[in-house]
Amino acid sequence: MEKCNYKELSARQKETYNFQKFSAVLADYGFATIRLYDDWQGADFIAQHINGFDYLKVQLKGRLTFDKKYVSKEIYIAFPYQGHWYVYDHDKVLDQFLATFSDGLAVSKSWRENGLYSMGKLSKQVLEMMAPHML
DSSP states (O other): OOOOOGGGSOHHHHHHHHHHHHHHHHHTTTEEEEEOSSOGGGOSEEEEETTSSOEEEEEEOSSEEEEGGGTTTTEEEEEEETTEEEEEEHHHHHHHHHHHTTTTTTTOHIIIIISEEEESSOOHHHHHHHGGGBO
16 A cells, blocks of 8 residues: 555545544544535534534634634534644634734635635644644
8 A cells, every 4th residue: 555645635535535534533532423525504524422412513624714604503623734633613713813813814805805714824823722622
């Protein structure tokens, strides 16, 4: 067998790859995953905890992302960064970012015009804010 080169994968292949990788991480926390192929209620997959009660609707991203289409949908965003996985409640972390970075995210052209904001490179301050969400 030969390992694949992530950078050479298509967008769909990267999503499948990330789903498999993140599912393995979630298993360590007692979650089983069910892949969705139609972005049900904004989610790429459902993660259900072994307690039988807790579940997460998860949207996979390649970077830290906020999107107005996820607001009030109880969506968790998961993304890899520098060898770690982060998963966060979209609305709660969005509120924190809007309060902390009121001169950045809230006034950015991307957020104002498209309702979308993402970060590929995370600053030290952002990493500190995201630390509780790192698995």
